[in-house]
Amino acid sequence: MNTNSFHHAFRVDQSICVGCTHCMRVCPTQAIRVRNGKAQVMPERCIDCGECYRVCPVHAFKINQDDLSAIRQYTITVALLPAVMTGQFPDEISTDQIYQAIHSLGFTHVFEVEQSVDFLKEQIQTYTQQHDNKPLISSFCPAVVRLIQVRFPSLTGHIIRIKAPHDLTAELVKNELKAKGFNEQEIGIFYITPCAAKIAAVKSPVGEDKSVINGVINMDSFYDRIMAQIKKGIARNPAIQRTHLTPAAITWSLTNGEVQHARGRALAIDGIRNVNDFLEKIENEEITDVDFLELRACDESCAGGILCHANRFLTAERLRSRAAASAKEDIEYGLTGKNNPEATLFLQTKMTTGPIDPRPIKLDNDLPNALKKLERIRELMCFMPGFDCGACGAPDCHALAEDIVQKRSNISDCIFMQHTSLINRDHAQRIIFKIWGEEALNKDCSKKGAKNEGS
Template sequence: MDRNTKYHALKVDTEKCFGCTHCMKSCPTEAIRIVDGIAVIDAGRCVDCGNCLRACPVDAIYVVHDGLSQIESYKYRVVLFPSVFIGQFAEVYSEGQIYEALLKLGFTHIFEVEQPVEWLMESIKESRDEVTDGPLISSFCPAIVRLIQCKYPSLVNNISHRKAPHDLAAHFAIQQLKAQGASETEIGIFYITPCSAKMAAVKQPVAEKKSIVTGIINMKDLYNRIMKLIPKHEHIDTTEFRKYLSKEGILWCLPRGETSWYRKKTMAIDGIHNVVKFLERLENNDVPQFDFLELKSCNQGCAGGILLTGNRFLTVERLQKRAARYPRANQITTAEWNKEDVKEKLISEKIEPRPVFVLDENRVRALDKIQKMNKILCQLPGIDCGGCGAPNCHALAEDIILGKARMSSCVFLQKKYVKEQKIKPEKAYQNLEKIWGEKRFDADCNKKGGRNEGF
């Protein structure tokens, strides 16, 4: 994919969207505006965190993913999934039953991505010296990596240059199959993703030219398929597929899953709005010194991913119980995988900043625009109602400076301008229609909103 074209897994269904502003107000990067009554996502600002999808009351925001039929193009069909996938299922279903259902779906090999995680964490610890100023920041959550790239570019050099567990697991699976005589062209690697950010990370990786993963599958979609196929009892021994999975690996994607491996001063934060508040303080040198930061976009880590079907707290409890009773994992031997070869595959390319929260690339002009924006803010009401189609008054002021909106976009200033006879009432109404659509203000008892939104 062209590096200049930003891929995003999140899309808006214009037939369902009615511009309720819930998504716009939940977006941590203010990437959404309402235009002609429909939510429009700014590709430059979107980090694929999925907050908009979670907030939408009518399922107007959806994710684009690869269909399951594509696996038939490969002789060896490897399915990769994080441990939270198992946590979706009630405890009456065993791992073996779930694995057996995956085989029924057509996969030939199954691999939980946290199996070689011990080698990954060892490599992350060794990379601490690569950061000379401030803490090392985990690169595990792609939404956080993109957030730092666009909103906190000064912290980009603190991000660990290590790939995610699914990349490492994919390399391991390919090497195992090649050792058995498989050709690399015959192998298809398919990752079951719990979130839209990982979809975007596979389709357009931040720190590598192309992902080793062949395709991505929606976890919610696969869960529903498995529930139709899951056997009442285990008929096949599938323990060989997970013999390297450790207790620590099972908990890796949950809060403190990474920091528990790190014995120095660490901090684990989950929930993207919590992360934003912390990064603001970190960028301003307003936090104590830490050696390692584990930052996850979703509440309760990957257990809160937008593509999971179950309650995140139940998922966490199930994974904790699973880890507590789990047997000791087998060690990956050097005969199975050369450790030096692994270290080389773990290292990602340099992550580049891509700041989008700038008014002008020229510093002098940018400062001038900031002053003008502050003057505009003095005239705006500061109510942050969203009636202008922007999430708040500050965002509207920024849009005005960038030529994307006008002062008359504010519904309160419109009333003032009409009273002062600066604009005609007809013109003020036309301005509202540009934002909210031509028929938005017609009486309609079936209109979505308020009590009809399904909460």
């Protein structure tokens, strides 16, 4: 695995950003600063959780994604569809219609990601029995995995080293197509993602050199294309082939999707703030009697992904309804959801990842220097007002102190230093212009909430 690269799915459109600090305040790893009136992302801290994208009032955060036209490079094109995609559509649109519309967009095959879940479920149960470093943490959510690498490096050894469903199913699909005589070079597998973290996970996978997935497509824009095809009156094809998913597979990406099959004491936590707070308690050994943790960065898990089109609660409801219908089919037709023996044997050779390495934010690679810098930060905090107002362009006073020690900022960036006579009014104004831009304090009636908003 190339540990020097850390692909990111986000970029800031500087022409749109107004430096409002909404993103800076919600970032769980304090990866954002405001400089010259624009948000700047510190790549070594970013985990691609998408909280910045979610709160930006002017939509300045853009997704680095693959264009649908990339499928033209391949003869055999596979749309790898998460079950949450089917939950985006109103009830009157059937799954068969969705599949047919995807085929009309140029895909030769459509597979649902969760077809490997029943295999995965058993493997995770076996893994938890064989490993004693509790709590074991699910590797399903790539934003959580990166959060642990960056903010809780001591917990990386607790992450279950088994691939997520999108990776396992991609391996299975490619193997099946190769068995049918297709060359690997002519097979293109494209994952339809509900979040940005999975774009990053495919482009620079943790614990692997390279993903078997060839491209990642934004679910929100893909939804629009599917709806456009359906509105054109795409004919329903009664012969369309779909893999049957069990109830467990359909709800796997929702909150509690994993813990309901876990053994011992298992907890499901969603929302990046909740996850962050809980991991702090785990790291500090305030909580010690947990066997398994299902941690998801988004509220309602993948149903709440930033690239989902529909309301997360309605999506979750639709998936649970689909799961209930699937359970009836299981009983009526005697379906078991078991993978065939050949598929199981193949997946067993592909299911594990390599070591998941910590990526801690270090004050210095040299330990004595790092300790000196830590002490300097503590000294600086004696002078900081502790308001955490963000006017300095850092998320809080401690972050500013760290930036000062790392020579990214100056103590005079804190406008409250005027009180100590360290800076005068003119100097303070120059600092404000440096952080927020020269027009930041000018009258602007087009800003949000003003009388000419949006004009």
